[in-house]
Amino acid sequence: MFRLLAGRFFASLGTLFFVGLVLFALTRAGPGSPARIVLGADATSQQITQFEHANGLDRPFLEQYAAWLFDVLRGDFGKSFVTGRDVAGEIAGALPVTLSVVLLAFVIAIVVGIGIGSLAALRPGGPFASVTRLGVVLGLSIPAFWLGIVLIRFIAVELRWLPPGGYVPPSSGLIAHLQTIAMPAVSLAVYYIAVLARMTQASLQDALRGDYVRTARAMGLSSPRIVFYALLNALPPVINLAALSFGYMFGWALIIEQVFNIPGLSRALLNAISQRDFLLLQGIVFLFTAIFVLANLGADLVNRVLDPRQRSSA
């Protein structure tokens, strides 16, 4: 078991290393070198050489990458050439904002999605299952950012129940904090509610058709117990998908933050793009990728831990 965990962990690190390398190469592939961007078009070649040497940009590519990666692993994302600010500090300021939206959306998606999916699976062909089917298609089809716009229009502008945007940190009051992240989190969650509901429904329905469920019925077990039997086998793929969704949600949170004008990683990333601050961009994208890879790893591990067959074969 431990060997398996370690193996998966190192495989993920390896993935991150290579994906990071691609990212590093891509940031270097864009038009304009960092020196040109910082020093302007008028800079002399001597100034540029000097700048590049001072910032280690004249070293071999792989060496630069290794140095950067090593620093990142210690929590040092470097200092921006453009703003002169510490990239790690910038990220540390924006990450909790994004994280609070994503976490709330994640909780909503899991509770509502798995709940709806389970209920729909218990009575296949029933009215609730039909409604779920329709709801799932709608949930999958309405883009989160448009849903956000519609929510702002009705909940914030017409009904004035919630603020239309902005962000209040939890330190300035939990209620106010939740009020600011409620609509973004819901907009973000809807798609994943649909995804998880559909998966739960399909998986549980499948499990309920399983031979072991028939056996349990033939032995006279009660219905709740039989559903529990089926859930034990139906949930691992759902939990796997939920873990993956956590990673995906960060990506879509970028767009949602734009809609609700939330100062999270999205603003930092778009700023980095508009200022051509590649070190900041690199840092943020690497962070996203790391979160995504970890979510993948988590999904994988959850599956293995839940499945006794894989647990003991490790």
Place this chain on the structure above:
Amino acid sequence: MSAPLLRIEELRVAFRGTGGLIEAVRGVDFGVAPGEVVGIVGESGSGKSLSMLAVMRLLGATARATGGRVIFDGEDLLAATEARMREIRGRDIAMVFQDPQSSLNPALTIGRQVTDVVRAHRRVSASEARRIAVEALERVGISEAGRRLDAYPHEFSGGMRQRALIAMAIACRPRLLIADEPTTALDVTVQAQIVELIAELRRDLGLAVIFISHNLHLVAEIVDRVVVMYGGKVVEDGPAADIELAARHPYTRLLRACVPSLHGPLGPLAAIEGAPPRLGRMPAGCPFAPRCPQAADACEREMPPLATDGARRIACWRPQ
């Protein structure tokens, strides 16, 4: 014959199709006495498993019993409430299935699955349930049962899994065990062991058994009486020796002759031409008529009744 423990009367089961109901079990009729072992023999599509699922009320969403009665111990199971059925299943009648691999829950230990059955029917403490589970597992020949309680199904071999399933079935001492092709998915040597185990349980626990199989030889080894089914109907029913050695229905005779044996004469096997009737395309008359070498016009037109002849019953216009 003493008063039957189970009496199936004119049982009909149909699938729901887009064009309405498709009848697959078309009036099955037989009884099982207490402690009696009955074999049901038939090919795929004969309705043998389906009628037993109907007895257990386990047909699922796609099929349902459309007629007849299933009297168990004086009670019509087809009219019983689902709650009542839950009491009966596992406590009075238990059923084991063909594929022991998929019939056990892969996510739970063997012990948990057996004790769950015990606790579904008896108000006992956890430790008492465990004791009963160990006893049941030992009863079906699983050694070191106490230690094996914590094993998961995938850690068991196919034969062991089938034993564990039988342990679940007998844990509450039911009076009737329905075994649906319990050995088909197993290796021959294991198959012999399981057959032996069922014979043993019957002897020691006084259990009545319905043993479903496609193999007449296998069934004849342990059962008292054989019910032969074809096309959703009982075609012949009688003491095992009579059915195997002196069957009167042409289908039963051919069924026996077309299975090769280790002792009979060599040479081509008796073959039954054609294939069993498909669901929804049952002939109007005797279902076997299209393949029957003895078929006459009457056979094609009208289904022969199941006529009693001493200890047996035969549904054939031209019995041999």
Place this chain on the structure above:
Amino acid sequence: MSGPILALRGVTKSYPQGGLLDRLLGRASNFVALDDVTLQIARGDVVGIVGESGSGKSTLASLAVGLTRPTTGEILLDGEPLAALMRDHAGPWRRRIQMVFQDSGSALNPRKTIARCLAQTLALRGVPRATREDESMALLALVGLGSEMAPRLPHELSGGQRQRVGLARALAMKPDILIADEPVSSLDVSLQAQVINLLSRLTRELGLTLLFISHDLAVVRTLCTRIIVMRKGRIVEEGPCLDVLARPAHPYTQLLISSVPKGIAGRRAPAAAAASATSSVG
């Protein structure tokens, strides 16, 4: 002409187990499916290979036709090493050894009509387009199917009919050796008898060498002249079929024989039943 048509010499097949990392580091463990097997099949022999799951009988079949390669050892087809022949993937040797599979629903491509399946097979044997249809019909007739089967898809056929098509497909290559891997085990008993009779007739009429792989001793007895009993990747007993079944030398063969259902004749008195299963042979 005198040597064995198929020979295995010290053939072992093992499968590595473990993930990519294990394999790259060369620390994967091995599962031995076939363990140092030597045997010879004479031309015209009808050989039954009997064993339970894990006995290696199916591995032996896929090695003999060249679906997999042995880890060690040598397979000779008419004296020529199979390893050398296989360098020419589509060589003329291919047609000489063909296989019939278990009817698992995957023996025939679900998207191809029977006619197309046979025509494509004939094309690979080099039969000109013009005569393919006639020959397909002849093949269907050979296995006892009418020409009305030709335009049908596999799911429109019964299990027995599909198995006949599988046989026709193998025969389309005009093989010398036919390997049949549990060809009747998933069929209903009445259809099983039809296919066994058909195989028996065809081997006789076409002078085929048949390797019949089965778990069913009674079926092997009906069909085969020779029997090979396998267990855990090894041959435990072999010889003329009737001799081995009448006087099994190996305890495992005895156990297999005693496990065959014998109907009423196999009924034991309650006391005798308690005795060891191996003692009640015959």
Place this chain on the structure above:
Amino acid sequence: MNRLARLARAADWTGWLGAAIVVVMIGAALLAPLVAPYDPVAISIEHRLSAPDAAHWLGTDQAGRDVLSRIIHGARASLAVGIGAVIIGALLGVSAGLFAAYKGGLGDQITMRIVDGVASIPLLVWAIAIVGILGVGPVTIGSLQFPNEVKIVTLVGCLFSPVFARVTYAVARRIVGADYVKARYLQGASHWQIALGEVLPNCLSPIIVQATLLVAIGIVIEASISFVGLGVQPPQPSWGTMLSDARNALYSGEWWLPVFPGIAISVTVIGFNLLGDAVRDLFDPRNEARTLVA
């Protein structure tokens, strides 16, 4: 009439609806210049911000441009990105999956690890970042100039490829092990004949299902990237930029500006999702209601 049959027919009905939506949208995109009542980029100050009326069915925007015409023309970018990315993703992914499944052994493992690697890239973030790095200008290859969307199509296509690779791999590996494939091999059929003639045709249905569902996701991705200003560049119309522009109208009451482009995206995506679901139901062997009666 029983419930299962009704449900099966309901599925057919929604499938047809999905197909109809997809056909209408693709038709609108292809024939945009003919179908659209106005020039989508023609500015008309005197008609700015007019509510839906007989002249402008869906109203006009801040620059007096006809919303309906902009939506019809916007379908081009959306569908081009959605469908284009799926084609690229399918070409890459299906060949990788087919190769890995057919080849087996080390080649299989290495290919699928690469697929895992690509799959562990967060699609949207990377698409935004890479367009950000490369800039939103047109791409020039030789004498040909492509709009910014080409970057998005290629990127999204690459990032879609693992989905296709995994689906193909999962199905193809089962088929490669099927007896009819072995039989074909034993007849001396070439690897190409087997891979393309036996394996691929039997993998197609789940691939088509995925393709349909991924077009839907591609459309949303295009809209999202355009929404943050990194996709289709003004004045060219796109559903994403229209919504982005409409944010200013949230407080001033021009409801038609945010509503109609959003509906356009949602309806198109619903169309592809319904179509994909219907295709899935059609092919899914587990669909008992169908297999049982067949």
